[in-house]
Amino acid sequence: MTDRTRILLLLGPALVLVGGMVLSALGLALLRSLHLFPVVAPDLSAYATVLGSPGFLASLALSVWIATVSTALAAALALALALLLRRGFPGRGMVAVLVQLNLTVPHVVGAIGLLYLVSQSGAFARLAHAAGLIARPGEFPALTHDPYAIGIILTYIWKEVPFITLILLAKLQTLGEGHEQVARSLGATRWQAFRHVLLPQLAPALAAASALVFAFAFGAYEIPLILGAHAPEALPVAAWRAFTDVDLTRRPQAFAISVLVAGLGIALLLLYARLTLPQRGRHAG
Amino acid sequence: MLRPLAALLLLTTAATADTADGEALKAMTWDQIVEEARGGTVNWFMWGGADNINAYVSDYVAGVVQRDYGITLNRVPITDAAEIVNLILSEKEAGITETGTVDLIWINGENFRSMKDAGLAFCGHTALLPNDALVNWDNPAIANDFGVPVDGCEVPWNTVQFAFAHDSAVVAEPPRDMAGLIDWIKANPGRFTYPAPPDFTGSVFVRHVFYHAAGGPEALLGPFDQAKFDEVAGKTWEILNELEPFLWREGATYPTTVTQLNELFANGEVAFSFNYDPAQFGLAVQAGLWPETTRSFGLADGTIGNTNYTLIPFNSPNKAAAMVLQNVLLSGEAQLEKARTEVWGAAPAIDIARTSPEVQAGFAAIEAHPSVVPAEELAKAALPELQTDWLTAIEQGWTVNVGN
Amino acid sequence: MRAETWRLLAGVLVALALVLPLVPLAIWSGAHGWRYPDLLPQQWSGKAWTLALSDRGGVVESLGLTLTIAIATTALAALVGVPAGRALGLYDFRGKRLILLLLLAPAILPGIALVLGLHDLFLRLGLVGTTGGVILAHLVPVLPYMTLVMAAVFAGFDTRIEAQARSLGAGPLRTFATVTLPVILPGLLTGALFAFLVSWSQYLLTLAIGGGRVQTLPLVLYSYAAAGRNDVAGAIALIYILPGLAILLFTASRVTGRGFGAVLRP
Structure with a gap:
């Protein structure tokens, strides 16, 4: 058997199954958004309606806001946490275990837990009441179903900080402390060693993890469904609502939204590929 | 590649779909329909957010249809009926006319209108149900679902x-x-x-x-x-x-x-x-x-x-069993059971005066929950x-x- | 204050933040009414747990279904992902970047970009509303993790040990079982853990492909929460996180930290 055949045989099932499903799904969504399947007459009206509606633009803006803020804060906090966990302190093992355990908690659980924790009548509001800070729930800051999507962002931070931290810890483990120690011995301050030696080495892993987080926070449905305000809706919620609307004419619009999101996702994918995939060579991780 | 595969899948499932042909059922007597229904399964898609309603359906109703007709009731909890209407619409678009996933749906209003307009409802069978006689179809609030004539496409279940x-x-x-x-x-x-x-x-x-x-x-x-x-x-x-x-x-x-x-x-x-x-x-x-x-x-x-109803989709493969279930839901006994405060407290969709003296006495004996304003007063x-x-x-x- | 004390303080804060959102869920699961401004429920009750564990609640059945789907997806992902990972890890060939991109795509594309199209596809295949359909659909977001973890594992794999075994007369299956598998096992377990967790927490994909008929735990959990039964939602939430915890604890000793670096899902 030649290498070529061997590679084909090894890759075949994965390509046919997942490649097939992904390309068919994208293709079908594109056809449906253009009124091409079932064949009516190709037109761009769904895109015109979607792009021309203030609701879509508000939803897009909200989802970009949620994904950007969640990713930025989660990345910064995760960097700090990873550096913290690299050092020794009492209880470090415990924190490390909790970080790993968080990874196993589904997002929907986190969203509902956070709702019961930070809503205006939630556990924190009750503590504030007990401390004499507020009298009525309405006096507690609105952190859920609020215009800034704070509850949604908090959920993502809660879930994604451990995720990014674990990636960074793995990277730190492979890097070791050698380079930093050399820099320190050459007179660099602790900050300089971090800024000019460690951070550049961590950057690709951090950026790749952030891209995954951004894509997820942009495209997830159940978290904004549970914690979002009535308007504007996050893009996935708006798309699903258009898709399940009993008015069939809204379906091409739903597919149009999904194609637009896919476009953004493909841009993200190319960025991710630049950051993580080697141009050539055997290494694939 | 998809088409033959889909056709194959349709063929294999069609073999088990025995009462998808609604027109054939409509030509039968009730006893024949009951015979057709025996041993069947009904997938009933209904809002599942209240555990006492779930219990009424899964314990009481499922018990009755299993005991009397050998029918298995599979209650499928959903959060929004519109999603299920949409699923049936998708099935119709994809040409699935005899092997639909839904046998019965709890529905009213806009969702009913959508189903009726799009030809997604199995219509004209309700008069075959023996307990249909208990329904006062002269009441416009029952004969019309949000202003849309029911036209034998759905069976009333509760009034609210x-x-x-x-x-x-x-x-x-x-x-x-x-x-x-x-x-x-x-x-x-x-x-x-x-x-x-x-x-x-x-x-x-x-x-x-x-x-x-x-x-x-x-x-x-x-x-x-x-x-x-x-x-x-x-x-x-x-x-x-x-x-x-x-x-x-x-x-x-x-x-x-x-x-x-x-x-x-x-x-x-x-x-x-x-x-x-x-x-x-x-x-x-x-x-x-x-x-x-x-x-x-x-x-x-x-x-x-308004009134809420149960409806059989046009592509249900288990129409006979679904009809038997609709008939049981309409019975004086089942309507009385769900009217009990500790069970559900739902107002009946049937005319109580047309039920048996025992059922009427049962209704008269119900004590309302103090937090619930009596239906008569409303x-x-x-x-x-x-x-x-x-x-x-x-x-x-x-x-x-x-x-x- | 010494640096170590600061770190201890920060560590305590992190630990608290990680645990806090789970606390109200636990309290709700034992509450009979818990209204503002009470710090603890007016009355405790086991009814949420009784309901969640009874036949009627549908939770136990749903737990079994969710486990079945996650395990089947993981097994399928291993079956398909191990060979693919081997090809990507061991060989260099033309179009490799493109194939990597395609196999990576479902991990990076936002969920909503694929779900509607997949629903359309599965409808045409007659798979909407079936458990098998949901398993197949879960493979889409799951496989990238398995494939990339395995690619990283095989990138450091020395094929000469297989050649030695063969030269000593072992067949391909025997070689795989006795030589290859032990070497790749830690990586495979890491990949399997991620595959399981990704499938385990799917929401929209299951809702869409399951057509409301395949009721996995997240859907049941949401339906109770959406109906305002916070007590039952609390109990289900705790049940829902248990298997993940168990699997993590079980595999923790065998999973290498390096696996995390290969790929991960948020």
């Missing part, structure tokens, strides 16, 4: 009428009509809100304001009238926008679901909740979610009532539903003019 809930320990004397409620809201800033339409419950609250602005529903009944709508809608948005600064969070945000409103009420953030089905108030108190001092009331100018001032075109126009108008 909108009511408000309040905590008598907090608000001892609630307002008694819409004008009074509006004054109350302005006098008590931040203590009232309603779910944003198209939420089902928020939408019906806005319709009460719409009726109020129109001076009553009489002029609005019948087909959609754009001129009339524009006139009344203008006044309605004015009233609601004037109220907005006095609402919870000053109207910047509205709850998205009635559950959120219930939560606000439970925690004392707002003074009122409301529901299309007042039995829900009793359930919330029983579950410990709401205070024991919860009471409920209608409005002197009336509250909106019925003194009942308002009809509008046709669904009006509903859609009101919901869309609200989103643009009030909820933006």
